[in-house]
Amino acid sequence: MEFVSTRNRDENGFSASGAILKGLAPDGGLFVPKTMPTLPSDFTLSKGLWYAMYQAIKPFFEGDELEFELEEICKNAFDFPLPFFKEGDAKEIMELIYGPTSAFKDYGARFLAFTMEKLLEKRGKELTILVATSGDTGGAVASAFHGRKNLKVKVLFPKGRVADRQRAQLTSWGDNVESYEVDGSFDDCQRMVKEAFMDKSIDGLSSANSINLGRLLPQMAYYVYASLLFEAKYKTKMTLIIPSGNVGNSTGAYWAKAMGAPIAKIVLAVNANRTIPDYLESGKYEPRASVKTLANAMDVGAPSNMERLFDLFPNYGSFKENVSSFSVSDDEIKRTIKEMYDENGYILCPHTACAERVRRDHFPDEATVVVATAHPAKFNTIVEPLIGKTIAIPLNLYKIMQRPSKAIEIDCDYHKLFVQD
Numbered sequence: 001m002e003f004v005s006t007r008n009r010d011e012n013g014f015s016a017s018g019a020i021l022k023g024l025a026p027d028g029g030l031f032v033p034k035t036m037p038t039l040p041s042d043f044t045l046s047k048g049l050w051y052a053m054y055q056a057i058k059p060f061f062e063g064d065e066l067e068f069e070l071e072e073i074c075k076n077a078f079d080f081p082l083p084f085f086k087e088g089d090a091k092e093i094m095e096l097i098y099g100p101t102s103a104f105k106d107y108g109a110r111f112l113a114f115t116m117e118k119l120l121e122k123r124g125k126e127l128t129i130l131v132a133t134s135g136d137t138g139g140a141v142a143s144a145f146h147g148r149k150n151l152k153v154k155v156l157f158p159k160g161r162v163a164d165r166q167r168a169q170l171t172s173w174g175d176n177v178e179s180y181e182v183d184g185s186f187d188d189c190q191r192m193v194k195e196a197f198m199d200k201s202i203d204g205l206s207s208a209n210s211i212n213l214g215r216l217l218p219q220m221a222y223y224v225y226a227s228l229l230f231e232a233k234y235k236t237k238m239t240l241i242i243p244s245g246n247v248g249n250s251t252g253a254y255w256a257k258a259m260g261a262p263i264a265k266i267v268l269a270v271n272a273n274r275t276i277p278d279y280l281e282s283g284k285y286e287p288r289a290s291v292k293t294l295a296n297a298m299d300v301g302a303p304s305n306m307e308r309l310f311d312l313f314p315n316y317g318s319f320k321e322n323v324s325s326f327s328v329s330d331d332e333i334k335r336t337i338k339e340m341y342d343e344n345g346y347i348l349c350p351h352t353a354c355a356e357r358v359r360r361d362h363f364p365d366e367a368t369v370v371v372a373t374a375h376p377a378k379f380n381t382i383v384e385p386l387i388g389k390t391i392a393i394p395l396n397l398y399k400i401m402q403r404p405s406k407a408i409e410i411d412c413d414y415h416k417l418f419v420q421d
């Protein structure tokens with residue numbers, strides 16, 4: 001099994017472990033499988049979530065140095081539940097929100113942390129992880145990597161653009177985790193990380209962003225699990241509606257479908273950052289600066305995983321055939337949170353609300369799964385006034401909030417990340 005760069009499929013390939021350690025391909029592209037594997041024919045759901053995810057990831061590690069450790073890694077990384085809320089007949093919400101930081105990013109971050117720790121231990125090497133976050137990534141990565149051997153983490157987040165409880169999860173770790181509050185946007189943070197990687201004088205860096213293959217594979221794997229479960233239950237294929245920003249989560253879904261998972265359509269719900277819906281309408285792809293919205297983890301104007309979607313669907317025709325996307329305004333987010341609570345007593349986070357709005361407006365009569373990407377308690381200041389009720393805090397989140405907080409303030413110059421050392 002080989003992984004190649006989106007920018008040159010003819011270059012020498014990397015193994016899964018090699019691609020995970022590198023983060024970005026040497027030419028600045030993103031790693032993709034040279035040929036997409038298919039799901040194992042003896043795939044079973046009978047051993048539960050982590051084992052199903054293991055089976056989906058396994059073909060990507062064929063011949064890899066971690067091939068025989070993969071099962072244990074999956075067992076350790078995916079050790080929390082994935083419940084579904086039934087909203088109606090063949091209408092479900094897939095709750096990826098019960099990990100240590102109450103967001104879907106826990107799956108990818110934990111898989112990556114366990115994988116990297118194993119690889120570094122084998123090599124007797126150390127690595128520094130640089131991660132730019134618009135909200136949930138940094139918390140999930142910090143939590144997953146905190147205290148892991150031979151690994152250091154530098155988390156960058158945009159000042160004033162993350163919720164208080166998100167900020168607590170970015171800044172309350174210490175030890176091998178450093179937090180940087182950047183005077184700029186998420187796109188600035190992301191650019192700084194890219195620049196640091198290009199700087200040949202800085203050694204031993206890797207990424208844990210959604211561009212890392214190790215983040216992506218679990219996001220493919222839970223969609224394999226969900227689609228097979230849905231098909232077994234309803235005898236039909238689900239259409240997936242995914243709250244999207246950097247489109248890492250949705251790229252996972254496209255890979256699952258490409259491997260043969262029973263998924264009808266994949267729909268990207270975005271906030272007021274309309275780069276993808278505009279491309280679908282105009283045929284011209286125009287990345288841009290992000291705008292601030294209530295679903296702040298999706299405030300992305302230049303989605304970094306688009307290169308992987310363009311690798312799957314290289315021209316406008318095939319892209320349009322396979323990708324649909326709808327934009328949801330802040331007013332609609334608020335209305336949907338209220339509506340959903342009044343009708344079902346169910347509390348949505350602002351990101352998940354985008355996907356629920358898309359289901360209600362565009363797919364009212366289809367078999368659909370809305371993906372819940374974060375627990376609403378992380379966005380209490382937005383959600384509580386809308387539903388007129390205090391949201392119970394998950395225990396994991398409460399424990400994190402009790403820890404002391406520390407962040408280093410810097411401007412948009414990536415050199416500043418390395419002066420304290």
Ligand SMILES: *Cc1c(COP(=O)(O)O)cnc(C)c1O
Nearest residue numbers: 136245246247248249297373374
């Ligand atoms: C990161 C995030 C998203 C967007 O996911 P992408 O993989 O960047 O598209 C959506 N919702 C929440 C809560 C997130 O943290």
